Amino acid sequence: MGQLVERTAGVGAGLATEDMILNIGPQHPSTHGVLRLRLVLDGERIVSAEPIVGYMHRGAEKLFEVRDYRQIIMLANRHDWLSAFCNELGVVLAAERMLGMELPVRASWARTMLAELNRVLNHLMFLGSYPLELGAITPIFYAFREREDLQKVMEEISGGRMHFMFNRVGGLKDDLPAGWLDRARRTIHAVRGRLADIENLIHGNEIFRARTEGVGVLTTEQIAAYGLSGPIARAGGVDFDLRRDEPYLAYGELGDVLRVVTRKAGDCFSRFDCLLEQTRVSLDLAEACADRLAALPQGPINLRLPKVLKVPEGETYAWTENPLGINGYYLVSRGEKTPWRLKLRSASFNNIQVLGELLPGHLVADMVAILGSMFFVVGDIDK
Amino acid sequence: MPQFPDAVSNQNMTNWFLGSFDTHIPWWFILVVIKAVAAFAILVVLTLFNIWYERRVVSFMQMRIGPNRVGPQGLLQSLADGVKLALKEDIVPTNADKPVFWIAPLLSAIPAFLAIAVIPWGPAVSIFGHWTTLQLVDLPVGVLYVLAISSIGIYGIVLAGWSSGSTYPLLGALRSSAQMISYEVAMGLSFAGVFLYAGTMSPSGIVNAQQHGWYFYMLPLSAIIYIIAMVGETNRAPFDLPEAEGELVGGFHTEYSSLKFALFFLAEYINLVTVSALAVTMFFGGWRAPVPISLWSGANSGWYPMLWFMIKLLIFVFVFIWLRGTLPRLRYDQFMAFGWKVLIPVSVLWLLVVALFRQLRNAGDLDRAHAVPIGIGIAAVFLLLVVALEVRERNQIRRTPPPTVPDYEPLAGGFPVPPMPGQSAPAVPRRPQFARTAAAPAPALNGTTAEEASTR
Amino acid sequence: MNVTTASVQFTGSAQSYLSPTGVEVAFILIGLVVLGSALLVVTVRNLVHAALWLVVCLGGIAGEYLLLGAELVAWVQILIYVGAIVVLLLFGLVLTRAPIGHTDELDVKHRAPAVVVAAGAAGVLVTVVVDAYRKVWLEPRAAVPLGTGAANGAALFKYWVLPFETLSVLLLAALVGAIVISRRGADGDSDEPESVGTD
Secondary structure, X not given: OOHHHHHOOOOOHHHOOOOEEEEEOOOEHHHOEOOEEEEEEEOXXXXXXXXXXXXXXXXXXXXXXXXXXXXXXXXXXXXXXXXXXXXXXXXHHHHHHHHOOOOOHHHHHHHHHHHHHHHHHHHHHHHHHHHHHOOOOOHHHHHHHHHHHHXXXXXXXXXXXXXXXXXXXXXXXXXXXXXXXXXXXXXXXXXXXXXXXXXXXXXXXXXXXXXXXXXXXXXXXHXXXXXXXXXXXXXXXXXXXXXXHOOOOOHHHHOOOOOOOOOOOOOHHHHHHHHHHHHXXXXXXXXXXXXXXXXXXXXXXXXXXXXXXXXXXXXXXXXXXXXXXXXXXXXXXXXXXXXXXXXXXXXHHHHHHOHHHHOOOOXXXXXXXXXXXXXXXXXXXXX | OOXXXXXXXXXXXXXHHHHOOOOOOOHHHHHHHHHHHHHHHHHHHHHHHHHHHHHHHHHHHOOOOOOOOOOHHHOOHHHHHHHHHHOOOOOOOOOOOHHHHHHHHHHHHHHHHHHHHHOOOEXXXXXXXXXXXXXXXXXXXXXXXXXXXXXXXXXXXXXXHHHOOOHHHHHHHHHHHHHHHHHHHHHHHHHHHHHHHHOOXXXXXXXXXXXXXXXXXXXXXXXHHHHHHHHHHOXXXXXXXXXXXXXXXXHHHOOOOHHHHHHHHHHHHHHHHHHHHHHHHHHOOOOOOOHHHHOOHHHHOOOHHHHXXXXXXXXXXXXXXXXHHHOOOOOHHHHHHHHHHHHHHHHHHXXXXXXXXXXXXXXXXXXXXXXXXXXXXHHHHHHHHHHHXXXXXXXXXXXXXXOOOOOOOOOOOOOOOOXXXXXXXXXXXXXXXXXXXXXXXXXOEOOEOHHHHHHO | OOOOOOOEEEOOOOOOOOOOOHHHHHHHHHHHHHHHHHHHHHHOOOHHHHHHHHHHHHHHHHHHXXXXXXXXXXXXXXXXXXHHHHHHHHHXXXXXXXXXXXXXXXXXXXXXXXXXXXXXHHXXXXXXXXXXXXXXXXXXXXXXXXXXXXXXXXXXHHHOHHHHHHHHHHHHHXXXXXXXXXXXXXXXXXXXXXXOOOO
């Protein structure tokens, strides 16, 4: 970008166009919190970008080490506040695996259903907020209407609207309330029907297409090198989904419903498209789970636990396909009632590292489009 | 129409500017003062109304209720907000260029008020027994005046951005200056067609010339180009790049607070009214009643035209709000490309066609029998041209490679690169099983073992 | 509009400059403002302030046109010079991130020759104009018909059409030159969408 300097030779050296340093964040509307990007700009074109993380570091991993397994679930569900249920899942899966627990069948199906509903909630947030970042202010309200209905379903069962705290080691906290399955199914139907509203509102919009197509293209190599996962990786043609490739819970039996949504282009639009389609798949999955749960015979939904829950000595790595990508817990236990170490591999942390390579060459306005399409949660980055 | 000759005002105001050097205060001067105060009041009240209007309409589009607490239906909400804004602390950044920082909001708000002066709100009415048109001044070059005044309004934005001494406002200033210059060209070109038809640049003359047909359907392309350009000119969605809140936080007014910010806000909404009023005047018959009403003979006389004008104006404001509720924001370079590569060429071509038509008609070679096939022919050629341009544009978009990202080198930073997934095989290579703990086997799920699942 | 109702009279001495009319007083006052702001443009150390004084200067000239009854020219002056050219200048300044505060590099060495050239140019122009219109009395009120769009158009495309077209060729040349300059050094990325900085 140096050629400009020589071209604007005129009054003096001080008047040549300089590269401007622009700090996006930590307080900026497009960073959803406190991510900070240090951009070097030439005009409006980004010369280099450096994501600076850690403004919201809460020391989650260290806190895990001084909490027992019941408390850890509560802590773990907070780092990515848009997929609380799925976060809890990894912890309990790891603990159950170490304990050698056999999960009740109904618990496994109920968890799968709730995880998928949580995924829908999460994706709806994206479907609303991404157009908002590109200046379309209406879709978010449609997305939130759907979220509201789904949250009612989740609230009825767990009492929480965001931080559900419904997982326990060995199952779920309570059994499903009477009639809940039907109400959930009705809501799923309604949401699936109205998802078309959001799609019609924004998906085919010329401006939206122009803003997102061909912008922020991630290659398969980049995705592999940076360890991107989840819908962002799948939008770039990486056909990898833990729900299918290493099934946990009841996903192994949902093979005919579970379609892994992939796109080829790897640009912002394909990421949006991928997430939109994945929302539909998740609704299908949740409905299939509801059908199955209704068909299952009565039985326990959790296991009785000892007063002091000690996990035997050993280690395990439990990873789940979270809405944002792969979320993994590496649990090392020394037989205490607290873990010796619980390492958290969060999806957003890996996903945003690629920004430094992805942003240069784009305009500031593209930065917003790319940042939004990377779909991160700052809490998930900073942990 | 009342038997009122336009000449009455013209005789007394041979020249509005030089006339003001007369030493005695004539009756028309008092009328002008009344009209000026009224125009000011209308603008301010319209601003308050439009803010409420926008919030309510957008709320309706978004399944919300919107402001409904202060006053009936929340009508006084904007007033309350304005008072609150005025009472806020006025912050001036340390880095700011203080005098310019101070002048900028004024430079933005004052031209916004001035531009409305030449818009005719109605035909002649009687005020205190004197006949006068509902127009502050009837400049023979009134439309030019509006363009000139609104071009001064740009200064407010550019200077606000520069003088804040901060990066986001600077980017906002950069965008808005380029944007407004570009769109003013398209705007001016779209007016040229109207001038050719009306034979005058005076707004009242243009309204009079639309007696037998609004220019909206006589010059459809000019109207469309103007409507697009006016959205660009007022920095409203989807062209609100200078203040794009997702990118530049607040753009040029990021550092402004209190009354200075209120002035920018005021200027934006008054500009909204001004450009809408201009659109109504130039293309939608001004104060003339629309067709079913205009069959009533009294529709275009007395105070009624002001009503029609207001209704048309509010419809335009509604369109603005509608756009804001619907469309995402364009990217800066796309927006500029649209202005320079689509709007300006199209309007120049269109102007040629209009000029040709006028000339043929003036020369008398064009009777009705010839006009229709020629018109259809020209329209077809023009349409083809536009379509061809559009197709070419799209093909180019399709052909252009994605923006250059630095070439990826597998070992550039000394990082080992994992085997590339998804390149040949559709699924990634995966471990034969996922039970890796020493303590316990994986929980088997309902008959599906890990092996089975992973081979799927 | 009838152009032949000439308001420009060729008179020897009939008009007096004593006991000036309001129009004349205003003309002189605005003239002083124009002169003062023009001087400030070249002396102020802050680039953006200089551009702003230029706005005042050009706006003042538009005011003078209005006083002379040339309404069309006045608004065109504002539209083109104030509304476009200086905004473009400001655009360039903002693009180069004109610093807030003084710019010391504005003190150039060839200041003295510049003053001489400017004074010389001003002298020649003033002499020519004064000499050409020595015997002309312009009554502003009567000159209004001369300032209308119709009159200007007629004059431009009937009597001055050759200079007008020549000027447009000059502008075309300038346009081509600008393209050439901006294209230089950008051969490699000529097909890319251009950023703000490169066009």
